[in-house]
Amino acid sequence: MSWTNYHSHYKYCDGVDDIDHHVQKAMELRLKSFGFSSHSPVHFENKWSMDSKDLSTYLEEIDHVKTQYAGQIEIYKSLEIDYFPEKSGLIQNFQRDLHLDYTLGSIHFVDVFEDGQPWEIDGPQLVFEKGLQEIFGNDIEKALRRYFEITIHMLEHDCPTILGHVDKIKMQNHNKFFFDEQSSWYKDYLSQALEVAAQAGTIVEVNTRGLYKKRASETYPGNFGLQRLKELKVPICLNSDSHHPREIIGEYENTALLLKELGFRELMVLKDNVWIARPFGEKGVSWK
Ligand SMILES: [Zn+2]
Ligand SMILES: [Zn+2]
Numbered sequence: 001m002s003w004t005n006y007h008s009h010y011k012y013c014d015g016v017d018d019i020d021h022h023v024q025k026a027m028e029l030r031l032k033s034f035g036f037s038s039h040s041p042v043h044f045e046n047k048w049s050m051d052s053k054d055l056s057t058y059l060e061e062i063d064h065v066k067t068q069y070a071g072q073i074e075i076y077k078s079l080e081i082d083y084f085p086e087k088s089g090l091i092q093n094f095q096r097d098l099h100l101d102y103t104l105g106s107i108h109f110v111d112v113f114e115d116g117q118p119w120e121i122d123g124p125q126l127v128f129e130k131g132l133q134e135i136f137g138n139d140i141e142k143a144l145r146r147y148f149e150i151t152i153h154m155l156e157h158d159c160p161t162i163l164g165h166v167d168k169i170k171m172q173n174h175n176k177f178f179f180d181e182q183s184s185w186y187k188d189y190l191s192q193a194l195e196v197a198a199q200a201g202t203i204v205e206v207n208t209r210g211l212y213k214k215r216a217s218e219t220y221p222g223n224f225g226l227q228r229l230k231e232l233k234v235p236i237c238l239n240s241d242s243h244h245p246r247e248i249i250g251e252y253e254n255t256a257l258l259l260k261e262l263g264f265r266e267l268m269v270l271k272d273n274v275w276i277a278r279p280f281g282e283k284g285v286s287w288k
Helices: 019-028 052-068 090-098 125-136 140-157 168-173 184-200 223-232 252-261
Strands: 003-005 031-039 074-082 104-106 109-112 118-120 203-207 236-239 266-271 274-281
Touching (some): 031 266, 074 090, 125 140, 140 184, 223 252, 252 274
Parallel strands (some): 003 031, 031 074, 203 236, 236 266
Antiparallel strands (some): 266 274
């Protein structure tokens, strides 16, 4: 049994440490297949995205460890790409131009402030509150509708291989201050996005970062979303969204147990450059 992770960051964005430390730790943790997905450069000043001047070094480093560790662990090259409806096509362009092995598409920004600065929805609560007020007149339902609308736009117009943390916006709701996650309108928006994901044929990640960072009480997506994915027969993969080598399989065991309880039997893995479904248990994916 072995684990996989296709959502990881290291020092070129807001992740830390050298690529070698990540790969060595991944091997120590018995990973057979591991993908790097640093935050892609964006068209505005943003402290946690990769600087475009680092992009070629980042790609070269991954190519280097691919060869260096061949036969011990499969290394894959990707980016976590931000989606902006007005820049649709970027995900496919990145994949083609940079020869990425797969793409991970995520929503971290929703619309813009008056000065043109995109609203970051998974940053500090103060920034979240500012955007909610200035862009959406404090109407949380409207803001969430827009968040899921952009998600759907990405799936329909520039579909990534993997849909990243589909309901990450709920991290702002950790103290249950903004909205009721059990309300029918919220479930409907999330459900619609997952239905489009099913039609689009993307893999939806089960992201454990909120759990080990203690920013969410459930994975992204949580139980309701997972049940919908099961009903819709959407292929899933397990990702930690690690930013440090110690986070590479954070909360995997508990999450795998939960997925089994919910009736999932297989996880998608990238093996010899091909996505395949493999059975799994609490100790990992059956690799053979
Ligand atoms: Zn992300
Ligand atoms: Zn990430």
